[in-house]
Amino acid sequence: MQIIAFHNVKGGVGKTSAAVNVAYLASQAGISTLLWDLDPQGAATWFLSEDTPQPGRKLAPLIKGKSPVGDYVRSTPYPKLELIPAHQSARNFDIKLSQAGSGRELKQWLKSLSEETALVILDCPPSLSELAEQVMETANAVYVPIIPTKLSLNSWEQIDGFAKDHKIKAKRLRPFFSMVDRRKTLHRELADNRAKTLPRALNAVIPNASAIERMGEERKPLELMARRSKAAQAYRELWQEIRDKLKL
Ligand SMILES: Nc1ncnc2c1ncn2[C@@H]1O[C@H](COP(=O)(O)OP(=O)(O)OP(=O)(O)O)[C@@H](O)[C@H]1O
Ligand SMILES: [Mg+2]
Incomplete structure (x- = not known):
């Protein structure tokens, strides 16, 4: 079993959008995939539920060792894709x-x-x-979406520093540019020169796209609502790079 994570200290950078689209693409490739929505906001749970999501289970019994993790797994509308839905109690998960x-x-x-x-x-x-x-200690690879701005690059330094402090191998932590708006000079410069601006970045670059924003309304992976879009192509490239690295 391989474990990957989408993480960033910054909010609203495209973690959940990438997690949901990559999870769908993996399942479509015939790989039995489980997405665990660890965020009490429940955005991934929302994207992967056709109707009002069934409320997830409280995490306390899991933490206390009274319920096995398998009890939390739910099906999704898609074959080979399962979900552990978010639960409000995840607010206190850290504590x-x-x-x-x-x-x-x-x-x-x-x-x-x-x-x-x-x-x-x-x-x-x-x-x-x-x-x-x-998460960093458990995952085979952690993918970090970065919006091409100075502040986002600072947040990358912060995460990378955190990982170093915890002796996480650098190659397990990989950033990628997300929400790239090519009309903005800074976005273009930072993303096009990623070998310099973000040396460990993946090649895949996720564009800023209204199709991705619409996922919230349509509640479907991009592949099912805008397969021919550049954004869907970018997620396929992201998945391919992840897949190659994991040798799945
Ligand atoms: N590439 C993109 N282009 C345009 N909008 C995007 C893109 N990626 C994400 N969004 C939109 O930005 C918002 C935040 O995206 P998402 O939920 O994926 O980020 P996140 O990092 O998981 O946020 P949070 O930190 O709140 O969990 C959503 O409304 C989403 O539709
Ligand atoms: Mg999220």
């Missing part, structure tokens, strides 16, 4: 995880998942906390 003590809870829960699950995708809330630390 509870810190209190739980071992620092390895996430890793242990994921180990106990069914052997059929080939890929786990963690959609993380924006923070640098206990949960972020466990």
Whole structure:
């Protein structure tokens, strides 16, 4: 089983949009995929539910070891794609995880998942906390969407520094440019010169696109609503790079 995460200390940078689209593409490639919505805002849960999402389960029994993680897994409208929906109680997840003590809870829960699950995708809330630390220690790769602005590049430095402090291998943390608006000179310059501006960046660049914004209304992966768009193509490139790296 491979585990990847979409993470950034910054909010609203395209983590959930990438997580949902990559999860869908992986499942369509025949890979049994589980997306865990770790953000109490529940955006990924919303995107992957046709109707009002069933409320997720409280996380306390999981943390206390009273419920196995498998009890939290739900189906989605798509074959080979399962979901652990968000729950409001995830607001306190960090505090509870810190209190739980071992620092390895996430890793242990994921180990106990069914052997059929080939890929786990963690959609993380924006923070640098206990949960972020466990995500970085557990995931085979952490992908960090970066909007091409100076402030976003600063946030990348912050995450990279956090990872270094926690002895996470640099190659496991990969940034990629997100919400790139090519009408803006700065966006173009930073994204086109990514070998210099963001040396470990993936080649895939996610454009700023109204089709991606519309996912919130249509509640479908981009592949099902705007397959021919540049944005859908960009997510396919992102998935291909992730897939090549994981050798899935
Ligand atoms: N490439 C894009 N182009 C245009 N809009 C985008 C793009 N990516 C995301 N958005 C929009 O920006 C908002 C935030 O996106 P998303 O939820 O994916 O970010 P996030 O990093 O997960 O946010 P949060 O930190 O709140 O979890 C959403 O309304 C989404 O539709
Ligand atoms: Mg999100």
